[in-house]
Amino acid sequence: MSRAAFHLLLDRYLEGKCTEEEKRVVEELYGMLDKEGLEEINPREINTIEQKLWDRIHTDISTGAEPLPKTQGVRLWRWTAVAAAIAGFCLITGYLFFKEQEVRPQFITASFSNDIKEQINFDAKPKKVSFEDGSYVILEANASIKYPSRFLKDKREVVLDGTGFFQISPDAARPFLVYSKEVVTKVIGTSFQVRANAGDAETEVIVKTGKVAVSPVFSRLDLVDNILGHTKEVILTPNQKTIFKAADHSFEQSLVPDPEPLAVNDKTEVKDLFSFNDAPLAEVVATLKKTYGIDFRIEDQSLLDNTFTGDLTDQNLYHKLDFLCEAVKASYEVSGTTIIIKPKK
Template sequence: MSREAFHLLLDRYLQGTCTDEEKRIVEELYGMLDKEDLDEINPREINTMEQKLWDRIHVDISAPETTNPVFLKHSRRSAGMWRGIAAAVAGFLLITGYLFFKEETHIPTFLAVQSVQDVKECTNTSGKPEKITFEDGSSVVLEKNAVVKYPAHFNSDVREVTLEGAGFFEISKDASRPFMVYSKDVITKVLGTSFMIRTSASGKSTEVSVHTGKVQVSPVSGRLAIVKGILGTDKAIFLTPNQKAVFISDQKVFEKTLVSNPEPVTAELRSAEVKEAFAFNDAPLTEVIAQLKKTYEIDFIVEDGALYNNTFTGDLSEQSLYNKLDFLCESIKATYEISGTSIIIKRKK
């Protein structure tokens, strides 16, 4: 079997396009391989892993034939070949399975390679919020007992800091250098935005909520990149304004929903324009919903199309989002509920 054929077979198995017979052989051989060398493999050296599997093919093809019942239905001429192919695939799956369950903890570059003298650390020991400004103009407002570590000078390709506790970040835009915040269990990655990170006192959960812009959050401890690429196990998610994600440490999953008090997403709509935007006079429900979507960048779903026959009159400018919805739904005889990052409006029963 050529090296190219070897690659193709692995691809076919991972894509689920193998024949039933090929699949059966792999599954029966899966638990029969020697696992002792797994701990010696550097998971970052894909060429080393591939070579071990390739060597295994030739060893198994040249080995004396056995009467293993797995191969009884194959001819003597093809049994050795099947052993080599199946062992190679099974070995590949065994190693990637091992790496899948082996976690890799990511740490910021400035803690891994720079000297202690290059790292700054600030702890808020006061009873009020404390603002720390970084060299690029980005800042964080630390809550009580929160700790931030950061390099004296950011790298040319990335800006990285660590956070313990709670802090509100405002990040200067720099498309060439993403800003990354490492908290207890979560890495938050942005280009330019504002967001809040809060780790619970117990350390069992971490919450990231977005005020403006868009952020990407992923676990600090994750599956190795090679396996994520093959099996699609990357758990990173994206958040937009008024959305939050809570990472549950023991389950290693994100719960994504809306923040407890959604706010208008633009500065203009937090000032004078709010009163005009939310003073309605016999306005169709479509107009009211459209204004809510524009202001809060939240997806509103009207479950019953008949509700669009209603109009609304009232001034909602001084109300929070959920108070706005309370008044609106009371007027049109409807209710609402939060479902993930959407708000569903339905007819009252």
């Protein structure tokens, strides 16, 4: 976190461009620093004060010290006091790492208490649960889902515990949000799987069709990240998955173990698609990319001089790549969500 970012936030505050939440955070910082007698400080001492506060911040965070009590927001009368508060912003940030407060879905409130449904799959067989908009989830064993009998006008929210495969009805005006322990998955219309078992330290989201955005469950810590321009959101497309690690609030994005074709109408079309006769390597790779929605990269352009003849219809993606690379004397590796084709060593 840079001090330049703090100054940018402060400039927005002084210009009246902050959101109410950002304004409240800045004013709380001023309240925390108000007891330090900052109103008497000479502007020439600002850098020294900032450095001292910076040192204190690292001391408080490393020792796990409790933050100073919050005070009522007060108007920032002097530039010197406000400027000194910049460094204090990091104190709030450090504190929030220890005191995150999750924001629950809107329907999980007292006003909706009589409108909440819950389904639990006690059987070994998958259980289908349908929602009022035509969407549904298939719950694996021991998984549960909470949802309102009717969704809100501007969004559709559910809470999942365990593993569930969702098929979502498209509705651009009402995004569908799945809250699952550590992350929230936001979609408009797609199919995907979420695995969020209570005993696990990780949450996994796998996309089959469409596109989803996955982010940590909203908290005040995420507000700070957004202020500083550090968003923790990943976008997933078909055949991609992400694992959210609660220990360090990080996402690990990769391909699914067995990627499937995005949309194939019939077997004849598949055979026509993957039966090649002296086809340039670039053409074969382009066909794979279009069929599976996966990004391919050819590391050495000299490989493009090769052609391929063969029928790859009945193989899965990785077997297709094995045959292709063997024919053109190449190899491949999966890096994140990209497949890299390179000369064989």
